[in-house]
Amino acid sequence: MSDGPSRRAPLEGVTVVSLEQAISAPLATRHLADLGARVIKVERPDGGDSTRHYDTAVNGEFSAHFVWLNHGKESAALNLRDPDDLTILIGLIGRADVLISNLAPGALERLGLGIDDLAAAHERLIVVDVSGYGKGGPLDDKRAYDLLVQSEGGACSITGEAGAPAKAGIPIADVGTAMYVYSTVLAALYDRERTGRGAVIEIAMLDVVAEYMGFALNQVIHTGTEPTPVGMGSPMIAPYGAYPTADGQTAVLGTTSDSEWRRLTTMIDRPDLAADERYSRNSLRVERRAEVDAVVGHWCAAHTLAQILAAADANGIGNARYNTVDDLVKHPQLAARDRWREVGTPTGDVPALRPPAVARSWPIRSGSVPGLGEHTDAIRAELSSAATQSEISGS
Amino acid sequence: MSDGPSRRAPLEGVTVVSLEQAISAPLATRHLADLGARVIKVERPDGGDSTRHYDTAVNGEFSAHFVWLNHGKESAALNLRDPDDLTILIGLIGRADVLISNLAPGALERLGLGIDDLAAAHERLIVVDVSGYGKGGPLDDKRAYDLLVQSEGGACSITGEAGAPAKAGIPIADVGTAMYVYSTVLAALYDRERTGRGAVIEIAMLDVVAEYMGFALNQVIHTGTEPTPVGMGSPMIAPYGAYPTADGQTAVLGTTSDSEWRRLTTMIDRPDLAADERYSRNSLRVERRAEVDAVVGHWCAAHTLAQILAAADANGIGNARYNTVDDLVKHPQLAARDRWREVGTPTGDVPALRPPAVARSWPIRSGSVPGLGEHTDAIRAELSSAATQSEISGS
Numbered sequence: 001m002s003d004g005p006s007r008r009a010p011l012e013g014v015t016v017v018s019l020e021q022a023i024s025a026p027l028a029t030r031h032l033a034d035l036g037a038r039v040i041k042v043e044r045p046d047g048g049d050s051t052r053h054y055d056t057a058v059n060g061e062f063s064a065h066f067v068w069l070n071h072g073k074e075s076a077a078l079n080l081r082d083p084d085d086l087t088i089l090i091g092l093i094g095r096a097d098v099l100i101s102n103l104a105p106g107a108l109e110r111l112g113l114g115i116d117d118l119a120a121a122h123e124r125l126i127v128v129d130v131s132g133y134g135k136g137g138p139l140d141d142k143r144a145y146d147l148l149v150q151s152e153g154g155a156c157s158i159t160g161e162a163g164a165p166a167k168a169g170i171p172i173a174d175v176g177t178a179m180y181v182y183s184t185v186l187a188a189l190y191d192r193e194r195t196g197r198g199a200v201i202e203i204a205m206l207d208v209v210a211e212y213m214g215f216a217l218n219q220v221i222h223t224g225t226e227p228t229p230v231g232m233g234s235p236m237i238a239p240y241g242a243y244p245t246a247d248g249q250t251a252v253l254g255t256t257s258d259s260e261w262r263r264l265t266t267m268i269d270r271p272d273l274a275a276d277e278r279y280s281r282n283s284l285r286v287e288r289r290a291e292v293d294a295v296v297g298h299w300c301a302a303h304t305l306a307q308i309l310a311a312a313d314a315n316g317i318g319n320a321r322y323n324t325v326d327d328l329v330k331h332p333q334l335a336a337r338d339r340w341r342e343v344g345t346p347t348g349d350v351p352a353l354r355p356p357a358v359a360r361s362w363p364i365r366s367g368s369v370p371g372l373g374e375h376t377d378a379i380r381a382e383l384s385s386a387a388t389q390s391e392i393s394g395s
Numbered sequence: 396m397s398d399g400p401s402r403r404a405p406l407e408g409v410t411v412v413s414l415e416q417a418i419s420a421p422l423a424t425r426h427l428a429d430l431g432a433r434v435i436k437v438e439r440p441d442g443g444d445s446t447r448h449y450d451t452a453v454n455g456e457f458s459a460h461f462v463w464l465n466h467g468k469e470s471a472a473l474n475l476r477d478p479d480d481l482t483i484l485i486g487l488i489g490r491a492d493v494l495i496s497n498l499a500p501g502a503l504e505r506l507g508l509g510i511d512d513l514a515a516a517h518e519r520l521i522v523v524d525v526s527g528y529g530k531g532g533p534l535d536d537k538r539a540y541d542l543l544v545q546s547e548g549g550a551c552s553i554t555g556e557a558g559a560p561a562k563a564g565i566p567i568a569d570v571g572t573a574m575y576v577y578s579t580v581l582a583a584l585y586d587r588e589r590t591g592r593g594a595v596i597e598i599a600m601l602d603v604v605a606e607y608m609g610f611a612l613n614q615v616i617h618t619g620t621e622p623t624p625v626g627m628g629s630p631m632i633a634p635y636g637a638y639p640t641a642d643g644q645t646a647v648l649g650t651t652s653d654s655e656w657r658r659l660t661t662m663i664d665r666p667d668l669a670a671d672e673r674y675s676r677n678s679l680r681v682e683r684r685a686e687v688d689a690v691v692g693h694w695c696a697a698h699t700l701a702q703i704l705a706a707a708d709a710n711g712i713g714n715a716r717y718n719t720v721d722d723l724v725k726h727p728q729l730a731a732r733d734r735w736r737e738v739g740t741p742t743g744d745v746p747a748l749r750p751p752a753v754a755r756s757w758p759i760r761s762g763s764v765p766g767l768g769e770h771t772d773a774i775r776a777e778l779s780s781a782a783t784q785s786e787i788s789g790s
């Protein structure tokens with residue numbers, strides 16, 4: 001049986017040192033910590049990770065971003081221009097399984113920590129270097145914030161409305177990059193178990209956005225037609241979108257097949273449309289999107305949200321609420337499934353979601369949000385003790 | 396050295412059977428195939444994966460989505476209501492390392508393949524069951540298309556403009572779920588190397604969106620203030636957005652710190668603003684977003700895009716182009732870094748991006764897009780041969 005309690009979390013015994021800031025590396029290492037890895041977050045002593053100071057939403061001390069991304073980690077405040085602190089970092093790397101950096105391009109090299117040298121010195125080390133645009137092109141050294149890479153990667157051109165572009169509210173360039181850091185580290189750990197060797201991994205945010213744009217890239221490459229953003233809709237499917245209801249709410253309805261469309265015509269009391277050739281296939285409905293939306297919208301405007309969702313469920317039509325963030329906080333599906341836990345901060349426990357994907361048998365770690373440099377002294381002492389041990393044993 | 400050529404891809408020897416459709420499971424298994432896994436995509440004989448038929452953009456045969464998500468896989472067309480075909484599937488599972496399903500809720504159970512029974516029968520098997528909303532709440536059986544889960548998860552409420560909500564053009568609920576399937580399978584493979592045991596993994600799309608909403612959840616939980624979507628901007632940072640240029644283009648500019656703002660005031664010839672207390676901190680600029688955007692917009696309207704980007708680079712200000720999908724197809728940073736490759740289809744080779752994250756030493760597989768059921772006969776023969784071998788050896 002695989003679903004009994006495991007003796008340990010899958011990444012117990014794995015140590016990750018992360019020179020990290022903002023979102024991409026921190027989300028990746030938070031997930032590594034969720035699975036039991038020890039994560040040492042190296043921060044500048046003068047302020048640390050800039051997301052600590054985006055706001056003071058959480059207990060007047062931490063930002064909303066920082067609490068989201070950093071529970072379960074240790075914070076080592078090191079001034080890497082100070083030779084003593086750099087020695088501490090080098091000592092940490094020598095004892096680590098994984099080194100991650102999303103510092104500015106070239107920052108590791110300027111510290112004398114080029115990824116090739118690190119790999120040469122530590123055969124089992126897994127090194128991950130995150131950049132905005134990678135190396136070898138005209139944009140190598142360009143600043144790469146989430147908005148900038150979403151925009152450079154074409155993602156904003158398919159979001160919002162025609163003439164009123166938008167970025168995805170979820171910072172998809174950042175979180176997508178985090179997911180590739182996280183997954184590729186896991187692949188490298190697996191590979192290391194089988195080969196005994198570490199890995200050098202370079203990840204560029206632009207490549208991540210480009211991967212997620214694959215459907216749109218193929219459309220343009222093969223048809224020459226740019227997708228037009230349609231707000232809550234999809235340029236490739238109709239009807240699929242948001243409709244005002246009789247009680248001043250918004251219903252979200254979607255069909256992804258012709259049979260679902262025929263069921264929808266029953267639901268909205270327009271069985272005549274099911275037989276109408278002009279709407280029989282998705283591609284035809286996309287061409288007549290305005291007409292189709294008007295028919296669906298007309299029916300929704302005469303029914304309450306509760307009526308619409310119940311009818312859609314009964315007829316097998318995709319439907320959802322148009323939720324605010326507060327609705328998500330209070331979402332009954334998250335509450336019923338016990339998705340919330342508490343994590344610690346220096347000023348008290350705060351709610352946090354459980355990680356979205358773990359095996360049943362894996363224990364989940366719920367560690368605390370570290371104050372800046374909270375673990376620096378302990379880490380210095382640990383390295384000093386290790387050095388002494390090493391001298392005593394003569395190794 | 397870790398960066399010499401590896402003897403093999405990290406997932407060589409790993410077999411994945413996937414009962415998959417649409418985006419979430421297919422993107423996950425495509426990435427597993429990128430790393431060398433053998434992926435057997437099980438499809439219905441009557442049409443297969445519905446994304447095959449979204450359009451005929453690629454050579455009149457395949458859809459843009461399908462080519463994006465399915466190269467490097469084998470297709471087995473099996474009618475799982477036919478006992479003989481179900482026996483084939485059971486034989487495949489018995490020889491597999493990983494079984495993934497994103498069929499409708501309850502579909503596996505109805506086939507007699509409940510995940511607990513599978514785990515009990517195959518101690519080393521990693522089983523992943525993807526659903527929209529998980530089990531145990533009011534939404535268990537609800538249809539879950541990307542738009543629906545984005546909306547239910549509050550993501551649309553922070554995208555677009557106030558009063559004109561939008562979904563992210565990138566299907567973030569689907570691709571985010573894919574990334575958790577992919578990463579959790581890798582974690583389970585690593586865990587299996589150390590424990591000898593497989594894993595049972597359940598992933599809900601709503602939990603994925605909720606994870607990515609972490610910053611917004613914390614803001615609402617701790618301050619009670621809903622974020623307002625601001626198009627190309629960010630509700631938490633200013634200035635950060637898109638500005639029309641003198642030559643009819645759009646410049647995207649972003650600042651993420653007060654020092655970057657002060658550099659921006661130099662760039663736009665408004666050094667007076669650097670000394671103005673009313674704009675000195677990000678939180679103050681967010682309150683005066685309209686004023687700040689007007690000042691930046693005024694300067695951008697008097698300069699060409701090329702002038703603006705050059706000035707921003709020279710002054711250390713985050714900047715980007717507002718690119719279309721076609722711009723991304725032709726992006727010089729992708730071309731210069733050799734990010735494109737060719738993959739096969741039954742009607743000829745087509746361009747595809749290399750995977751965004753691999754170690755330098757790993758070979759990348761570039762397999763073909765399978766026709767529906769292209770590998771069914773070979774897989775039947777392989778299982779039949781294995782059964783014969785098993786009889787001969789008496790095991």
